[in-house]
Amino acid sequence: MxxxxxxxxxxxxxxxxxxxxxxxxxxxxxxxxxxxxxxxxxxxxxxxxxxxxxxxxxxxxxxxxxxxxxxxxxxxxxxxxxxxxxxxxxxxxxxxxxxxxxxxxxxxxxxxxxxxxxxxxxxxxxxxxxxxxxxxxxxxxxxxxxxxxVDSEPSAIFQCLPPHCVARGSASQTIEKILLTASGGPFLRSNGSLKHISVKQALRHPNWKMGPKITIDSATLMNKGFEAIEIKNLFRLRMEQIEVLIHPQSILHSAVEFRDGSILAQMSRPDMRLPIQYALTFPERATLRTVAPVNLASLRNLEFDRPDLGQFPCLKLALAAGRRGGVYPAALSAADEVAVSSFLNAGLRFTDIHRVVAETLSDLERMKGVARSHPSLEDLVEMDQWARQKAEEKVRKLV
Ligand SMILES: NC(=O)c1ccc[n+]([C@@H]2O[C@H](COP(=O)([O-])OP(=O)(O)OC[C@H]3O[C@@H](n4cnc5c(N)ncnc54)[C@H](OP(=O)(O)O)[C@@H]3O)[C@@H](O)[C@H]2O)c1
The missing domain is CATH 3.40.50.720 (NAD(P)-binding Rossmann-like Domain)
Structure with a gap:
């Protein structure tokens, strides 16, 4: 029963x-x-x-x-x-x-x-x-x-990996790299300055309907950097094993390239009900079809490209924080939370989201007496508080 x-x-x-x-x-x-x-x-x-x-x-x-x-x-x-x-x-x-x-x-x-x-x-x-x-x-x-x-990209990777690899935490031995896809958000093709972007414009994501914070993080591509760090931690990989690819159609939600040269990918319409259902019914895959499948024959093209880190400096910051590890990702996430909330509610400019986070991380770099590697949970909670305070000070000077 x-x-x-x-x-x-x-x-x-x-x-x-x-x-x-x-x-x-x-x-x-x-x-x-x-x-x-x-x-x-x-x-x-x-x-x-x-x-x-x-x-x-x-x-x-x-x-x-x-x-x-x-x-x-x-x-x-x-x-x-x-x-x-x-x-x-x-x-x-x-x-x-x-x-x-x-x-x-x-x-x-x-x-x-x-x-x-x-x-x-x-x-x-x-x-x-x-x-x-x-x-x-x-x-x-x-x-x-x-x-x-549940996040669509980590879920895609989870679905592509053999379960025993995930259970044993040994994915890094079989995986060459993860191809982590990003839609590029609403400003992918914009070549002008983003200084005067309104909240309404930034909240207009081309493919996904999501809450406000992740929608802004998707517009700056900070979200993709967060996912890279999340994936590194979930599957015990090295940051160097994660390659971000811009894929504007959001059909292929990420792929795993194995050491033997095979690539497995998960594809579906951009609809969060599918990864949620997969997690709710795991280890079974439900027969219920909540989301219609992608019609491959009707797809004209699926594009993949490397991101321009100059265009998306938040992604660059996040990947660097992920590579450094220790307390850096905690500072990155806390400063971003303050900056995004200030953009949404307090008149901070879109382009200053990056500035607030970058300056907070620079302050951390210069700070003496901080154990930056192998932090305890208490160290991370303290770092979260410290970075929030720093980011708030920076926001006050900018709005
Ligand atoms: N949305 C997506 O498609 C998507 C995809 C992948 C990953 N994610 C991740 O999933 C998470 C949720 O995203 P979302 O888009 O669903 O956000 P959301 O629409 O803003 O919803 C956030 C939820 O958290 C609750 N909440 C906020 N602050 C709280 C607090 N202090 N205490 C208790 N509850 C609180 C909100 O309650 P109230 O409504 O009462 O404020 C609301 O129920 C984020 O971490 C996001 O990065 C989302």
Whole structure:
């Protein structure tokens, strides 16, 4: 008899969270929603509670949690608040699979809580893997937990790799390199200055519909650098084994080149429901067709090109931080979070996103007495705080 998989979705009101609920509803029998968590969007959360009837709910913002309680006087799920509430759901003994689709470094503590409880985590929230991926993989190994990538490119690579390679962490012995594809975002073909790009223009991604932070990270290509670091950590590779390729059609979501010369790639329409479904149903591949397949005969051409690092300086910064390792990726991710939020909400120029991150990393370079390699988790959390503060100072001078 097949057991029901009980799912917790942390970040349920966002783009990935909503898609995860659509997939869950389509999968039907054999899957049940255990809990939901979000930041503060009680309107969206209320609708989800009424439709999916989770046992437990967490809201990061205590004020929003109070309002939610007031709006649901009877027959409501247990409501938790704050980071502790999110961590509680992440380690819930009644949840079999945790979908982590929060955005930013806030996901680190719930991810750690889930891994330490030996959970299987369907991971979309890439920032914690950028910040502390090596340590998180060690925690997963120590507690018998598993991370299933949801991000389309890491998922493509996961789907192309033999499972025993992933389980043993021995992918680097079989792989020559990873071909990590990037659409190039909305400004790939723009040859003028991007100084006066508006928020609206930057949010217009040609192929993907996503939350605001990742959409801006995709426009600067910082997102591709984050993915390179995420992939390095997930599959225990060297940064030198990861090659970024611009592929404007977003049909081939990444490929693995093996030592024997074979290349395996995963192809599908750009729709996050497919990698989410793969993670929810893993190790099975569901027969349910949520996304129509690509019609190869109708494709005119698939283009691949090397990125111009001069045009996309954020990608250059991220790849360099990934190669340096240690505390650098944590500083990179934290400074980017501040810079992107300031572009979206506080009038920072699009081109100053790079400037804020680059200057923060330069300050780190000059700082004395910092253990830059082999950091502990505490060192990384401290670095996150330090880089945020530095980046905020830089933003204040620019807006
Ligand atoms: N969207 C995609 O297609 C895609 C693809 C690949 C990877 N990813 C990665 O997946 C993650 C989520 O992306 P997204 O596009 O779904 O983001 P999003 O649409 O902005 O959604 C973010 C979710 O996180 C919640 N959240 C934000 N801050 C929180 C906090 N402090 N405490 C608790 N919850 C909080 C939000 O709740 P509220 O709504 O209440 O604020 C929302 O549910 C990101 O790391 C992104 O890089 C996304």
């Amino acid at each position: 097949r057991l029901t998989k009980r799912i917790a979705i942390l970040g349920s009101t966002g783009s990935i969270g909503q898609n995860a609920l659509k997939v869950l509803a389509a999968l039907g029998d054999g899957y049940r929603l255990q809990s939901l968590a979000a930041g503060k969007d009680i309107r969206a959360l209320l609708k989800q509670i009424r439709r999916f009837r989770p046992k437990r709910v967490a809201l990061f913002d205590p004020g929003a949690a109070k309002k939610l309680c007031a709006r649901m006087p009877r027959a409501r799920p247990q409501i938790l608040t704050g980071l502790d509430g999110l961590c509680e759901l992440a380690r819930d003994p009644e949840a079999d699979l945790i979908v982590l689709s929060l955005v930013g470094a806030v996901g680190l503590a719930p991810l750690l809580a889930a891994l330490r409880a030996g959970k299987t985590v369907a991971l979309a929230n890439k920032e914690p893997m950028v910040m502390a991926g090596e340590l998180l993989m060690e925690e997963a190994h120590r507690h018998g937990a598993q991370i299933l990538p």
